Amino acid sequence: MSSEIRLTPTSFIVLGLLEAAGEATPYELKQVVAASLADFWSIQHAQLYSEPERLAQAGYLSERREEGGRRRRHYKVTAAGRQALRSWLEKPTAELTELRDPGLLKLFFGANPKALAGAQVPVHQRKLAGYEKLLAEMGAAAPAGMRLSLESGIGHEREWVRFWSQLVE
């Protein structure tokens, strides 16, 4: 164990999800990501296989492999992993957002605003509606962080709808 590795956002996503889940297979992580995180931090499914392996090698996760059948790997956060996650969480970051909006990029380079807006408005509206539905369904039991990041997403989607709508007319 414990070859030192660089801990990236991907690492913390895996650590964070596993800490919440207790124990999980990459496939299960994949489901969770799709249901929650994917909306604001996309991640390749293959990485949910390779990253836990990497983390396990460095001692942040423990691995249990099924004997028969699919020989699935089940991962669990170790003390070292928990420690790393904690100290990451505790250090408030001043880093700024990365936006990466393909539509905005085209706009920047002179694409027709109206045409672009026509394509963007409906998708953002749908997204917004989806978020709001999710928020409404979210019980009081849901973790605060989850609700807050969802609310942030809603704020930004509103902004997108406002922005593109104004370009439509």
Add this chain to the structure above:
Amino acid sequence: MSSEIRLTPTSFIVLGLLEAAGEATPYELKQVVAASLADFWSIQHAQLYSEPERLAQAGYLSERREEGGRRRRHYKVTAAGRQALRSWLEKPTAELTELRDPGLLKLFFGANPKALAGAQVPVHQRKLAGYEKLLAEMGAAAPAGMRLSLESGIGHEREWVRFWSQLVE
């Protein structure tokens, strides 16, 4: 020329900037990026050296190399390049934004909202102020797309300030 390559957002950034500039060296592209695009689509400076090379090989750019001194490479968009850029610009995209905010990620995983907000509010305020200054200074001559994407950035920064501020108290 003309081994086929995949055109990525990076490719279109280079094509778009070069089309606007007429002719430029990677270093000049680097300056332009830093002054405009970097705020909403970060790009590694090394890529501004490798990507033009790739594009030139595929026939989208022409290259002229200085004889003496630094032997700088100057790139220019070819007809094929212009064509590729055009057709990319014309096709309105329905792709969604990627957000990638490290702070939001921490929030999601349960970091202390107040502490995070304390770090985030000032940087977003600074960013917002910077954008607004830029917009104010931007002459009427500036391309519409540039102004619009700046305005979009302002909208999102306002939203960030609003969001994090509300978590401070």
Add this chain to the structure above:
DNA sequence: TCCTTTATAGTCCAAAAAAGACGGTCTAAC
């Protein structure tokens, strides 16, 4: 003139991530 500093300009490499093709395994319904 020569030297030093600072800005300018470019290269390189290892690690990580993206994109997406591909291949197995299980189950349940026919």
Add this chain to the structure above:
DNA sequence: GTTAGACCGTCTTTTTTGGACTATAAAGGA
């Protein structure tokens, strides 16, 4: 039994990131 479809995992290639490192030119001082 077999087969469709869902479940689950691996692999390869290309791109991107992060950041160290080097070199050239210009400007100002000794």
